[in-house]
Amino acid sequence: MATIERRQFDTLIIGAGGGGLRASLKLAEADLSVAVVSKVFPTRSHTVAAQGGMNAALANVQPDNWHWHMFDTVKGSDYLGDQDAIEYMCRAAPKAVYELEHFGVPFSRLDNGKIYQRAFGGQSQNFGGDQASRTCAAADRTGHAILHSLYQQNIRAKTHFFDEYFAVDLMTDEDGHVLGAVIFNIQDGQIIVIEAKTTLLATGGAGQLYKTTTNALINTGDGMGMAMRAGIPLQDMEFFQFHPTGIAGRGMLITEGARGEGGYLVNADGERLMERYAPKAKDLASRDVVSRAIAIEIREGRGCGPNKDYVLLKLDHLGEEVIQKRLPGIRQTCITFLGIDPAEQAIPVYPTAHYTMGGIPTNRFGQVVVPVKDTPEEPVAGLYAAGECACVSVHGGNRLGGNSLLDILVFGRAAANHIIDYLKENKYHRAMNEDAVSTIVEKIRSYDQPKSNGESVAELRKTLKQVMEEHCSVFRNKEVLQQGVDKVEQLAQRMKNISINDSSHTFNTAKVEAFELENLMAVALATIHSAYAREESRGAHSRTDFTERDDKSWMRHSLYSFENGLDYKPVRTKPMSVESFPPKPRVY
Numbered sequence: 001m002a003t004i005e006r007r008q009f010d011t012l013i014i015g016a017g018g019g020g021l022r023a024s025l026k027l028a029e030a031d032l033s034v035a036v037v038s039k040v041f042p043t044r045s046h047t048v049a050a051q052g053g054m055n056a057a058l059a060n061v062q063p064d065n066w067h068w069h070m071f072d073t074v075k076g077s078d079y080l081g082d083q084d085a086i087e088y089m090c091r092a093a094p095k096a097v098y099e100l101e102h103f104g105v106p107f108s109r110l111d112n113g114k115i116y117q118r119a120f121g122g123q124s125q126n127f128g129g130d131q132a133s134r135t136c137a138a139a140d141r142t143g144h145a146i147l148h149s150l151y152q153q154n155i156r157a158k159t160h161f162f163d164e165y166f167a168v169d170l171m172t173d174e175d176g177h178v179l180g181a182v183i184f185n186i187q188d189g190q191i192i193v194i195e196a197k198t199t200l201l202a203t204g205g206a207g208q209l210y211k212t213t214t215n216a217l218i219n220t221g222d223g224m225g226m227a228m229r230a231g232i233p234l235q236d237m238e239f240f241q242f243h244p245t246g247i248a249g250r251g252m253l254i255t256e257g258a259r260g261e262g263g264y265l266v267n268a269d270g271e272r273l274m275e276r277y278a279p280k281a282k283d284l285a286s287r288d289v290v291s292r293a294i295a296i297e298i299r300e301g302r303g304c305g306p307n308k309d310y311v312l313l314k315l316d317h318l319g320e321e322v323i324q325k326r327l328p329g330i331r332q333t334c335i336t337f338l339g340i341d342p343a344e345q346a347i348p349v350y351p352t353a354h355y356t357m358g359g360i361p362t363n364r365f366g367q368v369v370v371p372v373k374d375t376p377e378e379p380v381a382g383l384y385a386a387g388e389c390a391c392v393s394v395h396g397g398n399r400l401g402g403n404s405l406l407d408i409l410v411f412g413r414a415a416a417n418h419i420i421d422y423l424k425e426n427k428y429h430r431a432m433n434e435d436a437v438s439t440i441v442e443k444i445r446s447y448d449q450p451k452s453n454g455e456s457v458a459e460l461r462k463t464l465k466q467v468m469e470e471h472c473s474v475f476r477n478k479e480v481l482q483q484g485v486d487k488v489e490q491l492a493q494r495m496k497n498i499s500i501n502d503s504s505h506t507f508n509t510a511k512v513e514a515f516e517l518e519n520l521m522a523v524a525l526a527t528i529h530s531a532y533a534r535e536e537s538r539g540a541h542s543r544t545d546f547t548e549r550d551d552k553s554w555m556r557h558s559l560y561s562f563e564n565g566l567d568y569k570p571v572r573t574k575p576m577s578v579e580s581f582p583p584k585p586r587v588y
């Protein structure tokens with residue numbers, strides 16, 4: 001094979017969002033050689049877009065503790081979350097926030113100087129009747145503040161960055177050890193083989209599966225696709241979160257923090273609709289509950305506007321000062337994209353694809369785990385995953401707002417800690433699997449010859465997003481899902497015959513999009529098959545033909561792989577140190 005550059009690192013991290021950068025910082029500080037590969041400049045990763053904040057029971061506003069946070073998270077997950085991982089995350093949360101503060105994150109402040117915390121969806125109301133305020137925020141630009149601080153700390157710690165490189169596939173050997181990945185430079189097409197003793201996938205979510213989404217164009221589920229091609233199943237993919245308040249028809253996010261600050265939803269009759277669906281928590285019920293309420297209002301003819309296809313989010317009563325101080329970013333978004341000022345006018349909103357609850361199965365140490373014979377969770381040697389691409393699973397059937405920034409930081413750090421220990425025992429690089437390298441290199445080079453008359457990548461991607469929106473959205477049933485399965489399977493077949501007509505090596509974004517589509521297609525197959533099979537309603541998976549949660553048959557995680565189709569494994573209901581929270585009806 002023509003000479004291809006090879007580089008060796010202790011750890012390869014694919015993804016420079018909050019999950020990847022928290023892990024790389026820890027590893028670089030431990031004097032390990034760590035490479036971070038990102039297809040965009042690190043501070044453009046989707047973490048930068050996070051608005052509302054990050055949960056931690058700091059009790060800065062009213063009494064709170066990690067155990068209540070744990071309860072809210074288990075309940076929010078509709079009892080599908082693994083309680084050991086949830087306990088670990090909620091206990092680690094205050095430390096994670098203070099660490100960020102020391103890295104330089106400029107959190108908003110209360111008058112007494114402590115970190116500002118706002119109310120968010122799904123937080124208990126047990127504390128003297130008040131809604132808990134557990135979400136630590138830097139105005140409505142929390143992710144921006146976190147990602148920039150982490151990047152700066154990584155520069156200081158001398159993390160090695162491969163900016164604007166695209167990772168294509170993982171290399172594994174015959175024993176199933178992961179040996180690193182093959183990447184190429186988007187700028188000039190140069191291929192590099194990165195050999196690593198440990199690899200961490202931190203590639204973020206797959207919101208580009210849907211037509212209307214809050215997610216960046218880069219969120220195409222690449223790590224999930226890579227894992228599937230390496231024989232690893234994806235877990236709980238039927239649980240996709242729709243955020244209740246995307247700007248109607250466009251998808252940009254209006255943070256839950258807007259309702260946390262006192263905003264509320266109204267229908268065409270001017271009625272405060274959430275009072276009927278969640279009498280206690282109202283607009284701060286869990287996201288799945290609020291999204292379904294909006295969809296029902298519109299279906300029953302109480303939508304606003306000429307086509308009755310959205311509801312309104314009212315903020316004007318909060319006053320200009322609060323809006324400018326706490327929600328400046330969303331005010332700007334509304335002015336730019338809608339031409340309205342939320343300090344004066346209500347915002348048209350509709351549920352929008354937002355967050356991938358499922359992903360690459362891991363344990364709470366960040367190790368990727370797969371079923372082997374009778375054992376449901378055996379680690380894959382050398383492979384870790386953290387952040388939105390992983391399913392650890394702390395979010396189960398429905399994620400609480402503010403728990404993802406927490407998840408990426410806590411489990412990014414936990415994965416790094418485990419890697420540090422693993423490397424003490426595994427000091428040497430394993431022999432490279434040259435066949436695996438050639439296969440991936442050939443796959444990349446197959447785009448070097450211009451080819452026409454094949455399927456268009458842009459067309460397939462557009463159709464896939466439309467199909468997912470129509471067949472796997474807020475409400476689902478057997479018939480609609482069956483049609484969805486058929487359509488996605490057909491698209492996956494057509495995918496085999498794609499062609500791109502740009503064979504250049506300079507910023508060949510057509511090639512990047514072709515690889516992204518391959519990943520999106522894998523994620524779509526896992527999502528639609530898992531959704532079709534799950535005959536119950538739980539969290540974000542709401543079936544009109546099976547309206548109840550069925551703990552007897554379905555309190556289990558789904559696993560979908562190319563090789564075996566669907567499989568299941570039990571939920572880890574036993575926490576680390578406290579008593580388990582048994583399933584109860586979920587009311588807000």
Ligand SMILES: Cc1cc2nc3c(=O)[nH]c(=O)nc-3n(C[C@H](O)[C@H](O)[C@H](O)COP(=O)(O)OP(=O)(O)OC[C@H]3O[C@@H](n4cnc5c(N)ncnc54)[C@H](O)[C@@H]3O)c2cc1C
Nearest residue numbers: 015016017018019039047050052053167204387388404405
């Ligand atoms: C608009 C918006 C607002 C949000 N607000 C909040 C909030 O207020 N609170 C909260 O808790 N959560 C929020 N979330 C969710 C949260 O921000 C994300 O879940 C989280 O930031 C994901 O972080 P990550 O590190 O897993 O991945 P990301 O930040 O998405 O980063 C993924 C990285 O992987 C890289 N990558 C991907 N594929 C490849 C490839 N093939 N090759 C090389 N590199 C690759 C990308 O370049 C990027 O660096 C929000 C999400 C959105 C979309």
